[in-house]
Amino acid sequence: MGDLVSVEDLHVTFDTPTGEVAAVRGIDLTVAAGECVAIVGESGSGKSVTARTLVGLAGRDARIRAARLELAGTDVRAHRPRDWRQVRGRVAGLVLQDALVSLDPLRTVGAEIAEVLATHEIVRRSERAGRVGHLLDLVHVPEPQRRARQHPHQLSGGLRQRALIASALAGEPALLIADEPTTALDVTVQAQILALLAERRAAGLSLLLISHDLAVVAQIADRVLVMRDGRVVEQGPTERLLRAPEHPYTRQLLDAVPSASSRGRRLSATTGPARTALPARPEVRRGDTVLTATGLTKRYGDHTVVRDVGFTIGRGETLGLVGESGSGKSTVARIVAGLLEPDEGTVAFERTPWTSVAERTRRPLRRQLQVISQDPLGSFDPRWNVQRVIAENLDPDISRADRTDHVVELLHRVGLDRNLLGRHPRALSGGQRQRVAIARAIATRPSLIICDEPVSALDVSVQAQVLDLLADLRAADGTALLFISHDLGVVHHLADRVLVMADGAVVEQGPVGDVFTYPRHDYTRSLLAALPALVTTGRP
Template sequence: MGLIEVEDLRVAFPRSGVEAVRGVSLSIEAGECVAIVGESGSGKSVTARTLVGLTGPGATVTATRFTVKGKDALRFGARDWRRLRGRFAGLVLQDALVSLDPLRTVGDEIAEVLSTHDVVPRANRGTKVIELLDAVGVPEPGVRARQYAHQLSGGLRQRALIASAIAADPPLIIADEPTTALDVTVQAQILRLLAARKAAGTALLMISHDLAVVSSIADRVLVMKDGVVVEEGPTDRVLSEPGHDYTKLLLAAVPSAASRGTRLSAVAAGGVSLRTPLPERRVDHSSPVVQVSGLSAAYGSRRVVDDVSFEVYPGETVGIVGESGSGKTTVARLVLGLLAPISGEVRLNGAPWSGIAERRRRPHRAGIQVISQNPLDSFDPRYTVGRLVAEPLGGSSRDRRTRVAELLERVGLPADIAGRHPRRLSGGQRQRVAIARALAPRPDVLVCDEPVSALDVSIQAQVLDLLAEIQAADGTALLFISHDLGVVHHISDRVLVMRKGRVVEEGHVDEVFFIPKHDYTRELLGAVPKLVPAGT
């Protein structure tokens, strides 16, 4: 008998009239990994949360059979579920900053699990916390245990959350997008950790939009769409010989070297996914729009960017890759003029950009805009979509309304969305709003800092296609920062590989990724999970 057995699971939210999960059946046995994949809104996270009694208030859960360790879970009360969580099942969510208590240190957070489930005596809890943090690859675990979530990077927060989930050594780990916020080297470390626990007999339920991650660890996979499982089976069969059109489209949306120059938002024809060419894009090499020379920056006494130089030309995409702490985002802040360098300079359209007063930069800020990983953090929560997009615009109210409607249409959003607030939108819709806002002043360059890392594969495909269309039409330059090497290979012309604040390798993306010269580049590429192409 499996740890969890579910037949015909249905989860509805009567107040909203939504049936999020419709007839899902699955089983999870000790020592195996079952993965659920699908786009946002497919029901995969609701399914995972239901298995540990976290469906949420107002939900109705029915099933022909729903057992946990052989017991009828449909009869469980709140106390029964609390006893199971942590001890029977550890839960790892995507957004560690939301999951971790902002008023407690991460050490206290992990120690609570040890205390609640009486894992080790009180005198040994501090040592055990450090052991757990070390096990998930947190550097200086003794120091990090005394820090709060907001003092850690995204990758460190995620690792602390995983340490909390495994603290009671549960027989089941439910991981909902556990590696989305991690760079490829840390992702590989976490996957090795999860694989080791699986080999030791722990069961894993993996929710992920990264099909390569799924292929590297899952034994079986369920593909969900609109609350229904449309395909399931052994991972190697489903991902290499998909039977359902939706699975084929998901696989076609995965960016890689093979997808360069084509749309990731494929169309299905006769049961086969077809990629179409992207519009032709021209790079103007006559004069760079961004010129970075000998740039260095420090936070206090710690140098985080050291002697970085590069150019970005109109219509070109330059990618920057490297693990967390390599200096990628700091370079973006320097280029945007949000951080002053300690040496070197940035020039925008040939004119000084760094080392000058903000009042001199302000008239030219329209020429450089940013698209961030989480646009909701940068939006005023009081503003509607229309007001957010219109904010950089001048002219009359009528002209701004017309321009907002044009921008929303351009990024594939209906005009009536202008009256809604961003918190009411999906992640993909919010990212499109961020792009519309960035395009409003007609910039020469877009600085994209992890713009698609939080999106599922199909929405990511749409956003990447949109950026390519914008470049072709406007000649916009992109400085594209990402820890996803597949995305960077798909979209970039040239790439810079950063490590510890320095550029260790640069060149045409094919040359760097196919024939890497630096050991660190080879290490990064070696850590990338490989997806078996469909039809091979």
């Protein structure tokens, strides 16, 4: 039996108004029956385009050229739309990132799965409902008949992703292409979805995994291809690639993964911004407390989302706050930011009452507390350019003539050039946006920055640069960080102390080394167990 996917010298270019852009520049790819192959790379590396080309969905402007492009032994280079429709869902199924937007939000998940059954006439109309239930059962969705009648927004992230996988499996394809299938998920749910994919593969399915995260695909892939700028820079069996990477770029990707062992060293290869420490502010008193929270409780109706949460953040300290979605960590962040009143408990910021006070009394201290969010795009006015975004946070006393100089200086501190001054947020890359958000935050010289999942939306290598930047700024300015993340590796890399939240309550807290090395609570243990670890021992 031949290979399920057989690709030689694939080129994909796009016609754009500014000329041709090459996304894939001559790659070879094979997937044998029952094999799991992963393509790893950053955004723009061409990995998703490669995956979509295999089902003829690279896009209308795409020009595809290949010495060989075969699916299940059939040459698909001359396929017309009608031929492609026979391939899609039947020969190869496609699973995308977040099922909240990858399943039609207006239709029930059952209807989405049944659509595949109807299109390819898998079963008779009368048997469709039964088959939908069977498929949901196959991907371990409990109460399949009830879930089939629900819409994506009524399901949890994990169940949604399972339903999406069920819809891709409905046409009984031999190959499943999964493009970042676990990227939007919590670490424990991610582990479950990976286990599900591994289980399907054991049942004979071939898998092509696409991801920016080597650690994730390494869990189940037989072989890994590392892509960069449309080319495969290195490929080989997963174990060999992790243990003895040959290409510098693969090594760079591996180094960029934050974890316990990466504490104290730089993650990115790029040189960081100059550690130009600003002159110490007179009010900085090392060793004292920036923020104290006691007995925070927040209820919505009879649902308690935060229950008796208390902690302190010392000056210049980084407190990690970990937990899965729904654990209440973002609610805590909003209370600490003074955006939400707790039902019980108090927060004191810089020894001043911060809760149950009028906004008027908070306002003088507002500049001392800044927030960096996961999606900076949403926190920028889309009509403002970079200069205006950052200048808004400058001290109002700074004269108009000096403001541009101050903005440029802040841009330099976050490693950006002054030629971005006139750019609008949409025209920036994800990493650049997050740097601008950081520049805006440090413009007020705050004593505390709340970072709410600041690197979750970024590629591993860009994430590494942003984490390095935060570490540098913290060292230079003595700014305290409340660092919220679902990624334990990131927290372990950066935080001094950590707070673990589950179901609205703090289940464990302490120095990051202690908590992650000797977890006392079962929940912390399960989080750590789900963490995709890179087996890279023996690597120099």
